[in-house]
Amino acid sequence: PVSDVLYALGTEFPDAKIVNASFDAPTDIHNIMVTGTKSMYSGSPGFLTVELFDACGKTRLVGGEDITVKIGDYDAFIDDPNDGSYVVDFTDLNLQCGTYPTVVMYDDAVADAFDIIIAPGSTDPLQTALEPVPSSLDSCLGAWMTFTIQAKDSNGCHQIRGGDMFQVAVDGPTGHEEALPVENGHGTYTVSYLPGAHGDYSVTVTPICY
Numbered sequence: 001p002v003s004d005v006l007y008a009l010g011t012e013f014p015d016a017k018i019v020n021a022s023f024d025a026p027t028d029i030h031n032i033m034v035t036g037t038k039s040m041y042s043g044s045p046g047f048l049t050v051e052l053f054d055a056c057g058k059t060r061l062v063g064g065e066d067i068t069v070k071i072g073d074y075d076a077f078i079d080d081p082n083d084g085s086y087v088v089d090f091t092d093l094n095l096q097c098g099t100y101p102t103v104v105m106y107d108d109a110v111a112d113a114f115d116i117i118i119a120p121g122s123t124d125p126l127q128t129a130l131e132p133v134p135s136s137l138d139s140c141l142g143a144w145m146t147f148t149i150q151a152k153d154s155n156g157c158h159q160i161r162g163g164d165m166f167q168v169a170v171d172g173p174t175g176h177e178e179a180l181p182v183e184n185g186h187g188t189y190t191v192s193y194l195p196g197a198h199g200d201y202s203v204t205v206t207p208i209c210y
Contacts, residue, residue: 024061025054032111034104036088041121042097042155048076048088050104050111060084066107071116072100090116097157120157120187123164125207127152141198149181149189149205159187165208168193172201 036048050067052060063082068075071090079087097118104112131148139145149166151159166189168179174196181189195201 025056025058027052027060027065027106028055029106029109029111031055031057032104032106034112034114037116038102038114039117040119042095042118042153042157043121046090046093046095046116048090050078050086050088052084052086052106066105068105069102070105071095071102094155096155097153097160118157120159121153121155123151123159123207124154127154127156128205128207130203130205139195141195144192144194145201146190146192147203149191151187151189161185161187162189164189167206167208169204169206170201171204173197173199 031053033051033053034048035051037044037046038048040046048069050069052065054060061084063080063084063086065080065086067078067080067086069078069088069090070076071093072095074090074093074095076088076090076093079089081087095116095118097120100116100118102114102116103110129150129152131150151164153159162183162185164187166181168181168191170177170179170193172195177193179191179193181191183189191205193201193203
């Protein structure tokens with residue numbers, strides 16, 4: 001009889017739980033998926049999508065869950081479209097270059113953890129700086145004058161790789177000369193110049209191929 005079969009099942013699997021898949025079952029914290037931008041250039045839009053599923057792997061149908069996302073020291077804005085997914089927009093955080101530990105919380109428990117990496121964009125000549133500024137340099141006749149070009153992107157992030165090209169012109173008592181920048185391989189370029197006479201010198205650094 002059917003009753004005997006049900007009794008046998010209940011006896012053999014006393015702790016089994018059967019989920020009625022026709023209903024929107026509760027979220028299973030182990031079935032939360034986070035997709036989106038985890039590696040980007042500075043100044044780019046940044047979005048994540050948090051999707052919730054029940055214990056059977058079925059997508060949740062409604063919103064209203066307690067979801068928080070912390071990126072580094074910042075709390076990200078979360079939009080709840082009430083369809084079981086949550087959109088995380090961290091564009092307005094204006095994150096500088098670096099690595100940001102990111103934690104997704106569900107009901108005050110960690111659902112996922114990963115790093116978001118912000119890399120510098122293309123070098124911006126208007127942000128690129130000289131360190132120290134040549135106007136602050138004092139040099140003696142016969143001694144080398146040295147300064148560094150620090151390449152930066154449009155958001156002021158220091159470049160971490162080489163490949164940029166700069167022309168350095170020096171004008172002074174001995175006329176117009178050019179100094180050759182030496183690439184250091186991590187976004188900086190060293191310039192050295194040996195003054196040939198006493199007096200004031202003007203240094204002009206021009207990016208090439210921008």
